[in-house]
Amino acid sequence: MLQVLATIWALLIGIVFIMLGNGMHFTLIGLRGGIEGFSAGELAIVTSGYFMGFLSGARFAPVLIRRVGHVRVFAALGSFMSAGLIALTLLAEPWAWTILRVILGFCMSGIYVAAESWLNNAATNETRGKVLSAYMIAQTLGIIGAQGLLTLGDAGTAALFIGASILVSISFAPILLSISPAPVVEVAKPMSLKQLFVSSPLGVVGTFLLGGLYATQSGMGAVFGTQIGMSANLISLFIAMLFAGALVLQYPFGWLSDRMDRRKLIFGAAVVGAAACLMGWGYGTDRRALMAAAFLAGGVTTPLYALFLAYTNDFLATEEMPAASGGLVFTFGLGAIAGPLITGWAMQGFGPFAFWLVLAVTFGAVALYALYRMAQRAVTPVAETDSYLGVLPMSSPVAVEAAGAWAAEQAEAEREAEGETVPG
DSSP, rough: OOOHHHHHHHHHHHHHHHHHHHHHHHHHHHHHHTTTTTHHHHHHHHHHHHHHHHHHHHHHHHHHHHHHHHHHHHHHHHHHHHHHHTTTTTOOHHHHHHHHHHHHHHHHHHHHHHHHHHHHHHHTHHHHHHHHHHHHHHHHHHHHHHHHGGGSSSSTTSHHHHHHHHHEEEEEEEEHHHOOOOOOOOOOOOOHHHHHHHOOOOHHHHHHHHHHHHHHHHHHHHHHHHHHHHHHHHHHHHHHHHHHHHHHHHHHHHHHHHSOHHHHHHHHHHHHHHHHHHOOOOSSSSEEEEEEEEHHHHHHHHHHHHHHHHHHHTSGGGGHHHHHHHHHHHHHHHHHHHHHHHHHHHHHHHTTHHHHHHHHHHHHHHHHHHHHTTSSOOOOOOOGGGGOOOOOOOOOOHHHHHHHHHHHHHHHHHHHHHHHHHHO
């Protein structure tokens, strides 16, 4: 593992700094929006704007990279992102923030595409799994660490926004000064949603619903905390718990995923998520219950994304996986745009604790649909399924495709090894 890290350490350090800045700005939107008197509905539109930009970036960033190269796109998008973070403090209006968030989402998506292309190029078939795992851990640690940095300043001033901008700006130094020659970006054209749904209805519906869950948690969590009167430090802890749960529970879910019917695991995870959200709704005034609810709800959301990817790949030929990965990323993006809008409307109409009710209902829908699909399709033998790799929901198609290829290779190697050990 140390040999693997030695080849990608600069990229990982850069990613941690990027996620520190981006993670700060996500929570700052809710904190500063509350100070400026924005409604839950207005902040929901601002939140969805980011995911609109992110979805667009996932589609168009590879085109830009092919035209002018990794380094130019990476540096340009980084500059725009750094400027956008500071610009949020210059004009505190919902419409201006929405435009800026679309730009920030586009830039972040393009940065992911470029960074993940370099990462994938640095990996071999033997090290790809470890490289991707290290990358996902670096991302999650950056987001969690960002919440700690928020306790060092006041969201009512420009200081924290400037700090986020500085972190993003300096993140590019280790990457651009030490990166190997840039690879050619080849992102497969996404499979149509109709084709994808025919192959795996649960994968499509589940990924769409999960997009709403993830975007609501990461984008509206701080809005919820602000509206119920939580302190800035407590809101930071609340958001950190959402991602800490994902970091802790990823491995157990991965271990179970390769040993049982994935639909049962999806059902179980969704039930746990729904129960956690109902606890947050019913006991949200108790700090310990609130943090436990965040830990469990966030903890099952990220593994569910990887489960849906792995489950969908179980019904595809290896050559179909890249196109399917692009389709699932697009499906997730659509859900991520819709989720905050629905949640914001509910919070504005029924109060801040509707945040938990929307999450609980969405988790419940995932559980019920998984249960329905269990009655419609025979179980795939565990020996015939692809391996699981914990991919974060906000990964670009590059990382998702790489993870899918690695999972298929691992599963094929395991089947060949088992075949060699069979007597006769």
